[in-house]
Amino acid sequence: MSDLFALVRDVHDFPKPGIVFKDLTPLFRDGPAFRALVEAMAAPYRDARVDAVLGVEARGFILGAAVALHLGVGFVPARKPGKLPAATDREAYSLEYGHDCLELHLGSFAPGDRVLVIDDVIATGGTARAAITLARRQGAEVVGVAFAVEIDFLRGRALLPPDLVVSSLLHV
Numbered sequence: 001m002s003d004l005f006a007l008v009r010d011v012h013d014f015p016k017p018g019i020v021f022k023d024l025t026p027l028f029r030d031g032p033a034f035r036a037l038v039e040a041m042a043a044p045y046r047d048a049r050v051d052a053v054l055g056v057e058a059r060g061f062i063l064g065a066a067v068a069l070h071l072g073v074g075f076v077p078a079r080k081p082g083k084l085p086a087a088t089d090r091e092a093y094s095l096e097y098g099h100d101c102l103e104l105h106l107g108s109f110a111p112g113d114r115v116l117v118i119d120d121v122i123a124t125g126g127t128a129r130a131a132i133t134l135a136r137r138q139g140a141e142v143v144g145v146a147f148a149v150e151i152d153f154l155r156g157r158a159l160l161p162p163d164l165v166v167s168s169l170l171h172v
Contacts, residue, residue: 004033004040005170008149016098022121022149022172028062037169038066041118041146044167045071048143051113052076056102056131057083059120063148067118076109078102078131091133093126102127104134111139121149122168125156132161 007027014021028034041063052074055064061077068075081090081101088103109115115135122128122145132142142164150157150168157166 004037005149007033008170022151024059024120024148027148034066037148038063038070040169041148041167042067042070044146044165045116045144048116048165049114050116050143052109052115052140054078054104054108054115054117054131054135056117056119056127060118063120064118067116067146071116076104076115078104078134089134089137091130093130095124095126100127102130102134104131104138107138109135109138109140113138113140114143115140116143117145119145119147121151122147122156123151123154125154125159128156129159129161132164 004027007030009023009026011021011023050071050073053064053068054076055061056078057080065075081103084103084105087106089106090101090103092101117131119128128145135142144165147168149170152171160166
């Protein structure tokens with residue numbers, strides 16, 4: 001894994017001063033590294049009988065769609081407000097540099113669907129918790145949450161429900 005994460009670039013003062021953004025795009029650009037990342041993110045959930053992957057905008061779309069394909073299941077996007085064309089449900093959340101919302105199409109999940117939530121990075125945990133809340137409101141069973149990178153000092157994992165399997169490949 002350390003070889004993969006040598007490809008993660010730190011971008012200082014983005015999107016605001018004082019934030020160090022973990023940029024995974026160089027890793028995505030490297031085919032073998034990207035494949036290894038997707039396989040490693042999917043591995044803990046191979047036997048979890050996942051019905052769908054919920055990917056969080058925007059880099060969670062890249063990883064979530066790839067993990068869904070690897071697991072042979074469908075993909076559902078959780079988007080920023082105003083980006084989905086049909087009726088939606090919305091959940092607000094806080095992050096380390098402000099506030100935002102996620103939306104999910106109504107009817108994205110049937111009651112009992114087993115859902116894996118994917119995002120690139122967990123920092124404060126607000127985005128992931130919002131995605132979990134949206135899926136659960138539709139009756140889905142969230143079986144886990146997977147991240148490529150976890151920023152440990154921000155303690156985002158503590159904001160997530162304790163009953164979930166949470167996996168992160170790189171801890172910084």
